[in-house]
Every structure is written in structure tokens, then in C-alpha cells.
Amino acid sequence: MIKEIPEKTLRRLPQYLSVLKQFRSAGETYCSAAQIAAELSFSDILVRKDLALVTEDKGVPNQGRELLALIRSIESFLGYNTLNEAVLVGVGMLGRALLSYKGFNDCGVDIVLGFDIRADKVTTINNTPIYHTKVMANLIKRMHISIGIITVPKDSAQAVCDVLVAAGVKAIWNFAPIRLHVPSDIIVHNENMAESLALISNKLQHLGGNS
Amino acid sequence: MIKEIPEKTLRRLPQYLSVLKQFRSAGETYCSAAQIAAELSFSDILVRKDLALVTEDKGVPNQGRELLALIRSIESFLGYNTLNEAVLVGVGMLGRALLSYKGFNDCGVDIVLGFDIRADKVTTINNTPIYHTKVMANLIKRMHISIGIITVPKDSAQAVCDVLVAAGVKAIWNFAPIRLHVPSDIIVHNENMAESLALISNKLQHLGGNS
DNA sequence: TAGATTGTTAATCGATTAACAATC
DNA sequence: TAGATTGTTAATCGATTAACAATC
DSSP: OOOOOOHHHHHHHHHHHHHHHHHHHTTOSEEOHHHHHHHHTOOHHHHHHHHHHHOSOOOBTTTBEEHHHHHHHHHHHHTOSSOEEEEEEOOSHHHHHHHTOSTTGGGTEEEEEEEETTOOSOEEETTEEEEEGGGHHHHHHHHTOOEEEEOSOHHHHHHHHHHHHHTTOOEEEEOSSSOOOOOTTSEEEEOOHHHHHHHHHHHHHHHHHHO | OOOOOOHHHHHHHHHHHHHHHHHHHTTOSEEOHHHHHHHHTOOHHHHHHHHHHHOSOOOBTTTBEEHHHHHHHHHHHHTOSSOEEEEEEOOSHHHHHHHTOSTTGGGTEEEEEEEETTOOSOEEETTEEEEEGGGHHHHHHHHTOOEEEEOSOHHHHHHHHHHHHHTTOOEEEEOSSSOOOOOTTSEEEEOOHHHHHHHHHHHHHHHHHHO
């Protein structure tokens, strides 16, 4: 059974990973919690606590942690080693951008199929075959796909979501600006432009008020 | 002077906004904190506390809050009414997707210019003119642009960021998978695919462990 | 009035930081 | 050994929830 972990920690782990990989390409083999913390402007105790949650390994006093082992531990904890297959629905601008993104494989996600309502014949984008939406349910079921990525316009997002869930997808990664309704055992992660803009606009406003 | 507000609350505000707009299009004119809370699976006290932070208006017992006034308060608090001009650098797949996205104006952001290293002549995408990167610093300075959106490959992201900052941009919205170094008075918001994938992968792993 | 909803004060919960002993 | 770094226990801080009086 896998440990429960605070979401706050979970969000920091990819950042640690990024810093650690940077250290590694700089030729380091060991690193201290304080080094990681300094790079990310976190407290060193926070980093130590987080790392203790994701690995059984203990750091070595006056030496720190072995870089490679630590990277492996975090990646394994995050599930980057077990490959999850995904489909992407909605091959518009955003869909194409995601299909061309190289970083998914490093995170244990592989987009194996794309679907679009306008796909009249099978084409491929970045080596991923694109099928018409009408064969979606069937293919997903047969291939036991676990992740559905929704990049359709918001008006069709819920309908697409319903088909994905019915076809057995376990997680939905939603880029449409709408809240989706799903059964309680389905994971939904919303990629939320409005949230980002809210944070940026509000911070900008503060800045203006102070200057 | 504008009130400080917890980031957690700030992230919930756009969600409230979305729910409130949905209520409004369903013909409602008033709503209670409990209604909003139910829709988002939050506690009603949390919603009341959050709303109290962003508006001077008081809710009316046995009636709730006036929808339209509440929407206006949140939007004004988030700074959606003061328009911030933005430029986008890197007109690849992702850049094009953002340029075609309609939702920015509702959030007080207007992408007025795009730049790309391969723009040999001025073209437009979705009515936004695209210039060559070499005229970027000059144009941004002259137009007093406040937000820079970075959608270039990660190897050129820091260089682009430096130019944006030097040209007077106050906030950076970074889509490149790299941590940017900026002066302390510059706002950076990272749009982080790896973070999202970390959350999804980890939750999927839990699911597998339990079933 | 009774009931629904409000806002506020106090209690709880969780996450971060401080202090410190342990150890290579 | 001395110094740097570790992990752990206790203290602090902040956010959420519970309890309750107020009011339309």
C-alpha cells in the first residue's frame, strides 16, 4: 500500500526533480537539503521532511544524499516509472501543442491515440494516429487506456468526458474551461487558465497599489 | 491599499465565479453560500469566509447574496476590470493555441503582440500581429506592456525572460519547463505540466494500490 | 413567529519552522 | 576532533471547521 502524502508536498516533488537533474548535469553526485532549498527559496527543513516522505533512504550527515538514488526515488514515488497510456480528444491548436510536447514520457504518460470529430481519415500528428471520435469508445475499451485528455471546446467537454468514463478511463485531464461531473472514483485534474490569470492579475494589482 | 489574501482563497475565487455565472445563466438572481459550496464540494463556512474577504457587501440572512453584485465584487477584486496588456513570445503550437484562446479578455488580459524568431514579415494570428523578436525590447518599452507570456523552447526561455524584464515587463507567465531567474520585484507564474502529471500519476498509482 | 441564512468567535486540524541531539 | 549535515520532537503559524448568536 502506498503512503498518503500532502498535496503540497506532491506539488513540490517535480520541482525537486528539476533541481536535482540540473545538479546532476552540472556534474554533482551528492547534494544537501540546504542546496535544494536555496535553489527553490524553500526552508531546508521543509525539503528534508518532504524527502523523508518519499524515500526509505536516509541522508548521510556531512555529505547529504546521493543524487541519482534520490532522483530515482522521487520518480518512482510519483509513478513516473509505470507507464500510463492516454488518449487526447480534440485535435485543435491546443491538442496539437500537447501532442508535440516531448515531456510526457519522462512523467510516465504516453499519448497513444488522438480523436477528433473532424478526422475524416486517419492521419498522424507527431507519430500519434488520429481517429474519428465515433470509434473512440471502442478503441479505449479494447486498449484499456487509463487517462483521457480533453482539449475540445467547452460545449462538448462534458459529452466527451462521459464517453471517456463509460469506456473505462480512470483519470481525466481537462483543458476545457468548465467543471466536469464524474463518478466519485474518477480522478479529474483541471488545467485552469482562469486560476493562473487570477493569481497574476491580483499580484499585478498589488504591485500597482504599492508603487 | 489592497488587502492581502491567502493564495488558497485566491485559487478558489475563479471557481466561485464560474459557479456564479452558471447560476446566473440558469436565471437565478440570489444565491446562498451553501449553494456555491455544494456545487464545488466545499464547506459553506469556507465559502462565507472567502467571500467576506473580497467584498464589503454583507449577505442577507434568509436570502443570501445578490448574484450580479457578487460576481462584480470578485471580478473587481481579482483585477479583471483593469486591463493588462500582454505580449506572447514564441509562436509555435502552444503559442498559437494561446493566441486563439478567447477567455483572456474576461480575465483582464489582452495579448496585443506576438513575437517569434522566425517571423520574417509581419503576419497576424487571430488579429494579433506577430513581429520578429529583434524588435521586441523596443516595442514593449514604448507600449508599456506589463505581462510577458513565454512559449519558447526551454533553451531560449531564460534569454527571452531577461529581455522581457529589461524592457519593463512586471509579470512573466512561463510555459517553458524551466525555472526562470528574475529580480525579486518581478512576478513569475509557471504553468507546470510536470506538476499536473505528478498529481495525476500519483493518484492513479494509489487507485491501483487500493483496487 | 419560524426558518433559513448570515457573520463571528473559538476549536481543530495540518503544514511549516525552530530547536537540538545524533553522526559521519 | 570539528564541522556540516542529518532526522526528530516540540512550537508556531495559518487555514478550515464547529458552535452559536443575530437577523431578515
